[in-house]
Amino acid sequence: MPSSTRYPRQGENLDFSRVMFFTDAVFAIAMTLLVVEIGVPETIDGAADDPAALLEVFDDKAPLIFAFFVGCYVIGSYWAAQHRFSSWLAAVDRGFVALTVVYLSFVALLPFPTGVLGGFAENPLSFFAFAVNMGAVITMEAVLFSHARRRRLFREEWPEDVYRWELRSSLSPVLLFALSVPVAFVLPQLGIVMWFLAIPFGMFLNRYRPKGAERYLT
Amino acid sequence: MPSSTRYPRQGENLDFSRVMFFTDAVFAIAMTLLVVEIGVPETIDGAADDPAALLEVFDDKAPLIFAFFVGCYVIGSYWAAQHRFSSWLAAVDRGFVALTVVYLSFVALLPFPTGVLGGFAENPLSFFAFAVNMGAVITMEAVLFSHARRRRLFREEWPEDVYRWELRSSLSPVLLFALSVPVAFVLPQLGIVMWFLAIPFGMFLNRYRPKGAERYLT
Amino acid sequence: MPSSTRYPRQGENLDFSRVMFFTDAVFAIAMTLLVVEIGVPETIDGAADDPAALLEVFDDKAPLIFAFFVGCYVIGSYWAAQHRFSSWLAAVDRGFVALTVVYLSFVALLPFPTGVLGGFAENPLSFFAFAVNMGAVITMEAVLFSHARRRRLFREEWPEDVYRWELRSSLSPVLLFALSVPVAFVLPQLGIVMWFLAIPFGMFLNRYRPKGAERYLT
Amino acid sequence: MPSSTRYPRQGENLDFSRVMFFTDAVFAIAMTLLVVEIGVPETIDGAADDPAALLEVFDDKAPLIFAFFVGCYVIGSYWAAQHRFSSWLAAVDRGFVALTVVYLSFVALLPFPTGVLGGFAENPLSFFAFAVNMGAVITMEAVLFSHARRRRLFREEWPEDVYRWELRSSLSPVLLFALSVPVAFVLPQLGIVMWFLAIPFGMFLNRYRPKGAERYLT
Numbered sequence: 001m002p003s004s005t006r007y008p009r010q011g012e013n014l015d016f017s018r019v020m021f022f023t024d025a026v027f028a029i030a031m032t033l034l035v036v037e038i039g040v041p042e043t044i045d046g047a048a049d050d051p052a053a054l055l056e057v058f059d060d061k062a063p064l065i066f067a068f069f070v071g072c073y074v075i076g077s078y079w080a081a082q083h084r085f086s087s088w089l090a091a092v093d094r095g096f097v098a099l100t101v102v103y104l105s106f107v108a109l110l111p112f113p114t115g116v117l118g119g120f121a122e123n124p125l126s127f128f129a130f131a132v133n134m135g136a137v138i139t140m141e142a143v144l145f146s147h148a149r150r151r152r153l154f155r156e157e158w159p160e161d162v163y164r165w166e167l168r169s170s171l172s173p174v175l176l177f178a179l180s181v182p183v184a185f186v187l188p189q190l191g192i193v194m195w196f197l198a199i200p201f202g203m204f205l206n207r208y209r210p211k212g213a214e215r216y217l218t
Numbered sequence: 219m220p221s222s223t224r225y226p227r228q229g230e231n232l233d234f235s236r237v238m239f240f241t242d243a244v245f246a247i248a249m250t251l252l253v254v255e256i257g258v259p260e261t262i263d264g265a266a267d268d269p270a271a272l273l274e275v276f277d278d279k280a281p282l283i284f285a286f287f288v289g290c291y292v293i294g295s296y297w298a299a300q301h302r303f304s305s306w307l308a309a310v311d312r313g314f315v316a317l318t319v320v321y322l323s324f325v326a327l328l329p330f331p332t333g334v335l336g337g338f339a340e341n342p343l344s345f346f347a348f349a350v351n352m353g354a355v356i357t358m359e360a361v362l363f364s365h366a367r368r369r370r371l372f373r374e375e376w377p378e379d380v381y382r383w384e385l386r387s388s389l390s391p392v393l394l395f396a397l398s399v400p401v402a403f404v405l406p407q408l409g410i411v412m413w414f415l416a417i418p419f420g421m422f423l424n425r426y427r428p429k430g431a432e433r434y435l436t
Numbered sequence: 437m438p439s440s441t442r443y444p445r446q447g448e449n450l451d452f453s454r455v456m457f458f459t460d461a462v463f464a465i466a467m468t469l470l471v472v473e474i475g476v477p478e479t480i481d482g483a484a485d486d487p488a489a490l491l492e493v494f495d496d497k498a499p500l501i502f503a504f505f506v507g508c509y510v511i512g513s514y515w516a517a518q519h520r521f522s523s524w525l526a527a528v529d530r531g532f533v534a535l536t537v538v539y540l541s542f543v544a545l546l547p548f549p550t551g552v553l554g555g556f557a558e559n560p561l562s563f564f565a566f567a568v569n570m571g572a573v574i575t576m577e578a579v580l581f582s583h584a585r586r587r588r589l590f591r592e593e594w595p596e597d598v599y600r601w602e603l604r605s606s607l608s609p610v611l612l613f614a615l616s617v618p619v620a621f622v623l624p625q626l627g628i629v630m631w632f633l634a635i636p637f638g639m640f641l642n643r644y645r646p647k648g649a650e651r652y653l654t
Numbered sequence: 655m656p657s658s659t660r661y662p663r664q665g666e667n668l669d670f671s672r673v674m675f676f677t678d679a680v681f682a683i684a685m686t687l688l689v690v691e692i693g694v695p696e697t698i699d700g701a702a703d704d705p706a707a708l709l710e711v712f713d714d715k716a717p718l719i720f721a722f723f724v725g726c727y728v729i730g731s732y733w734a735a736q737h738r739f740s741s742w743l744a745a746v747d748r749g750f751v752a753l754t755v756v757y758l759s760f761v762a763l764l765p766f767p768t769g770v771l772g773g774f775a776e777n778p779l780s781f782f783a784f785a786v787n788m789g790a791v792i793t794m795e796a797v798l799f800s801h802a803r804r805r806r807l808f809r810e811e812w813p814e815d816v817y818r819w820e821l822r823s824s825l826s827p828v829l830l831f832a833l834s835v836p837v838a839f840v841l842p843q844l845g846i847v848m849w850f851l852a853i854p855f856g857m858f859l860n861r862y863r864p865k866g867a868e869r870y871l872t
Contacts, residue, residue: 005872006527006589007741010449013228015523018460020236022515025464025679028243032251032326033468037476040255040333049340057334058347065330069323076319079240083315087233087661091224097519101512105505108468112501115476116493122485129494153224218659223654225523231664238672243461246679250687250762258691258769267776275770276783283766287759294755297676301751305443305669309660371660436441442745442807446667451741454678458733461682469686473694533737537730541723544686548719551694552711558703565712 019092019100026104027079030111034071037115038064067118070192075110077199078137081170085141088216089148090155099147103140109133127184127191131177134195142171161210166217169205173198237310237318244322245297248329252289255333256282285336288410293328295417296355299388303359305436307366308373317365321358327351345402345409349395352413360389379428384435387423391416455528455536462540463515466547470507473551474500503554506628511546513635514573517606521577523654525584526591535583539576545569563620563627567613570631578607597646602653605641609634673746673754680758681733684765688725691769692718721772724846729764731853732791735824739795742870743802744809753801757794763787781838781845785831788849796825815864820871823859827852 038061046053058065092100113130120126148154149163158166176194184191209217256279264271276283310318331348338344366372367381376384394412402409427435474497482489494501549566556562584590585599594602612630620627645653692715700707712719767784774780802808803817812820830848838845863871 006529007451007455008449008527009452009525013226013232014449014453014456015225015519016227017232018456018519019225020232021239021457022460022464022519024236024240025243025461026468028240029247029465029468030471031322032244032247033471035248035251035326035329036254036472038330040330040337042337044338048338049342051341051343054334054338054341054343058343065327068327068330072323072326073319076323080312080315080319083233083236083240084312089227091226093224094516094520097516101509101516104467105508105512108471108508109501109504111471112474112476112504116490119476119478120480120484120490123487123490124485125487125490125494231662231668233661234663235668237661238668239675242672242676243679246676247683249758250680250683253684253687253762253765254690256766258766258773260773262774266774267778269777269779272770272774272777272779276779283763286763286766290759290762291755294759298748298751298755301669301672301676302748307663309662311660442747443669443673444667444745445670445743450667450671450674451737454674454737457675458678458682458737461679462686465683465686466689469689472690530734530738533734537727537734540685541726541730544689544726545719545722547689548692548694548722552708555694555696556698556702556708559705559708560703561705561708561712 016092019097020086023082023086023100023104024079026107027075027082030107031072031075031079033111034068034075034114037111037118038068063121064115064118067114067121070117070195071110071114074114074134074195075107078107078141081141085145087218088155089153091153093151093153095151096144096147096153099140099144103137103144106133106136106140110137122188124181124185124188124191127188128181131181131191131195135174135177138171138174138177142167145170156216158216159210159212162213162216165209165213169202169209172201172205176201234310237315238304241300241304241318241322242297244325245293245300248325249290249293249297251329252286252293252332255329255336256286281339282333282336285332285339288335288413289328289332292332292352292413293325296325296359299359303363306373306434307371309371311369311371313369314362314365314371317358317362321355321362324351324354324358328355340406342399342403342406342409345406346399349399349409349413353392353395356389356392356395360385363388374434376434377428377430380431380434383427383431387420387427390419390423394419452528455533456522459518459522459536459540460515462543463511463518466543467508467511467515469547470504470511470550473547473554474504499557500551500554503550503557506553506631507546507550510550510570510631511543514543514577517577521581524591524652525589527589529587529589531587532580532583532589535576535580539573539580542569542572542576546573558624560617560621560624560627563624564617567617567627567631571610571613574607574610574613578603581606592652594652595646595648598649598652601645601649605638605645608637608641612637670746673751674740677736677740677754677758678733680761681729681736684761685726685729685733687765688722688729688768691765691772692722717775718769718772721768721775724771724849725764725768728768728788728849729761732761732795735795739799741872742809743807745807747805747807749805750798750801750807753794753798757791757798760787760790760794764791776842778835778839778842778845781842782835785835785845785849789828789831792825792828792831796821799824810870812870813864813866816867816870819863819867823856823863826855826859830855 041057044050044053044057046056110133113126113133117126117130145167149158173195176198180191180194183194259275262268262271262275264274328351331344331351335344335348363385367376391413394416398409398412401412477493480486480489480493482492546569549562549569553562553566581603585594609631612634616627616630619630695711698704698707698711700710764787767780767787771780771784799821803812827849830852834845834848837848
């Protein structure tokens with residue numbers, strides 16, 4: 001271990017990249033930790049080598065596996081949204097770093113309501129908790145977006161109407177989440193369907209985006 | 219925290235790299251989480267300092283440790299396949315990002331059937347569940363491959379026969395997984411052997427690859 | 437798998453970057469693992485679909501959820517501090533790598549006192565344990581800083597007074613943590629408030645920083 | 655989501671870097687997962703706000719916390735060794751990727767013997783299991799080193815004696831691990847001390863390294 005070995009920094013983009021990789025890591029871990037909530041039983045009712053007895057376990061676990069996939073696609077789609085948003089950035093600042101920590105705290109929490117949703121799928125309060133957590137993530141996304149706009153962190157200046165449209169469009173799922181809660185009190189399954197309506201709803205909103213917006217909203 | 223500190227982005231390849239690093243992170247976590255399924259007992263039958271009593275614990279855990287290594291090599295070989303595949307890519311697009319999330323959801327699920335396999339090694343249904351999950355991962359690999367081909371994301375144009383050969387070759391383990399399920403009903407251990415036959419089988423297939431394919435399939 | 441496929445290294449900054457990404461990964465995992473300590477109950481007192489029964493669970497979990505957020509912001513703010521500090525570095529050496537491992541061992545431990553804090557929020561010893569762990573992280577930060585100074589790893593030479601001020605300023609939260617322990621014996625909640633006083637306290641200290649320091653302490 | 659958005663790859667070093675980052679991620683997760691083995695008790699013997707009752711819990715957890723730090727420094731020092739080794743590499747090939755997966759499977763397993771060591775610290779078999787796992791990691795390190803030598807993956811040609819010296823020196827801790835097992839049967843604590851003797855032993859070996867070796871072994 002000669003004292004002279006030095007590993008020099010080269011290039012300047014590491015500080016920017018690290019904020020993105022830290023974000024990626026939290027998303028990846030939150031998504032992969034979901035599997036822990038499914039849980040593997042230590043024993044089954046019946047002979048250990050009886051397929052019928054193990055099938056019953058899979059049957060019992062079905063709502064947890066379903067919640068695992070719901071959680072994966074929710075976390076995955078937020079990651080994809082963050083990836084798209086940050087492809088527009090030319091820089092980050094210290095305020096962006098601080099807000100990212102708050103944003104990621106809500107992402108890191110998601111496995112908890114996902115587990116509750118899997119364990120108590122017929123309980124409307126499960127939906128409420130999950131929807132509140134998703135709403136917090138999306139709100140922080142909008143806060144990061146506004147911060148980036150205010151501090152001129154984007155690669156290019158956007159017209160005011162493009163900025164406003166994108167902000168509203170990214171917040172629009174909050175409306176669907178809010179509506180899903182009373183729906184879930186009547187029919188829980190329909191509540192989940194409403195969350196995924198966010199995707200076609202976003203495509204629908206896209207029709208009304210300002211002229212020339214496609215130049216910025218790549 | 220002076221408001222003027224900015225960390226600029228430099229270079230353009232970060233958006234591409236992030237998709238790869240997110241993929242790497244999910245694979246790495248899925249592989250490392252497998253150890254949690256082994257579990258450490260809190261007490262043992264006999265004196266805490268008796269080697270014979272602890273040996274019995276290791277004996278009980280043997281199928282779980284075996285399943286850990288099976289899971290590690292399955293996940294590791296899928297990661298190596300993704301690494302090889304993406305070395306051919308010149309770019310990714312938003313559709314690739316979305317399909318990657320679906321692909322990774324099946325990777326993230328693998329610790330669950332691995333745990334079941336460890337806990338119920340003599341139950342053919344364990345094999346079925348594991349084989350179905352592996353089949354889903356491989357199918358999504360093929361979907362990503364086809365998407366990249368259709369959207370011209372490869373570094374260079376491939377001849378049609380090279381493309382078809384690589385697609386079939388990457389899907390060929392699905393056949394082995396499907397065959398392993400009835401085999402496992404007779405002899406579970408032989409089922410696992412069949413999964414790892416995918417490696418020599420791939421080498422065998424390699425002999426029949428189109429002329430000139432080695433230029434592309436590096 | 438032709439034997440000739442080689443993936444060459446390009447550029448020289450990978451060895452430096454890896455130390456930062458390893459650091460980022462440990463922080464990200466520690467932050468995301470906190471959610472495991474909350475735990476999802478398998479059954480509830482009352483009907484599985486009764487919102488009131490599930491509400492009671494959330495009520496029981498409130499201190500654990502609160503501890504999750506405390507842990508997230510503590511770990512997140514240490515990560516932000518490490519990100520800021522390392523943006524000043526021109527290189528790392530092998531001693532820096534070794535000290536980073538010690539530093540990260542204390543970061544990786546944080547989910548344990550966070551879980552204890554969540555489970556025993558009225559117990560002053562919980563505060564003591566958490567404060568000791570935070571103190572160890574901050575002390576190692578200062579050790580890394582001094583090492584970087586001694587081995588001339590910074591991008592530019594700093595005046596002696598700027599260096600001393602930054603070192604004292606980064607260690608100042610240790611004083612607040614030490615004071616929080618007797619306070620927590622009287623009123624636990626006030627103990628946590630004192631930890632977060634580190635932020636305004638840092639801003640206050642900033643007023644007394646040496647002239648010209650803003651050139652270095654970006 | 656316009657179909658035309660493409661995120662291009664730039665530069666060529668991503669495929670090399672990914673192998674390193676995947677390695678870093680597995681090490682970071684294995685190190686951080688160790689904390690899960692400590693475990694937070696749900697209840698304590700005595701009043702929840704009684705410091706003396708909670709102190710007893712910390713006392714019970716002491717061997718687990720000690721094992722956590724042993725595990726952290728073992729995993730951390732292997733990561734530092736891999737970081738040093740790979741700073742010498744100019745390229746990796748597909749065989750290196752495959753061997754890395756085997757290497758990382760033993761790294762990912764380390765939290766299991768670490769947990770056993772924490773739970774059964776007076777049991778010599780715990781030491782044996784941990785030493786076997788460490789031996790497997792170090793052996794795979796040597797296999798990777800030999801592979802890199804054979805396939806000419808190093809940045810520069812090394813003289814034969816430098817290569818042999820480094821290989822022996824990196825394998826030397828295996829000897830200490832082997833000796834620690836009978837020692838642990840007599841006095842477990844001394845067994846752990848022997849593992850950490852690897853560091854001064856390495857420094858001692860350094861005196862006998864071939865002339866001119868410092869040019870390569872940076």
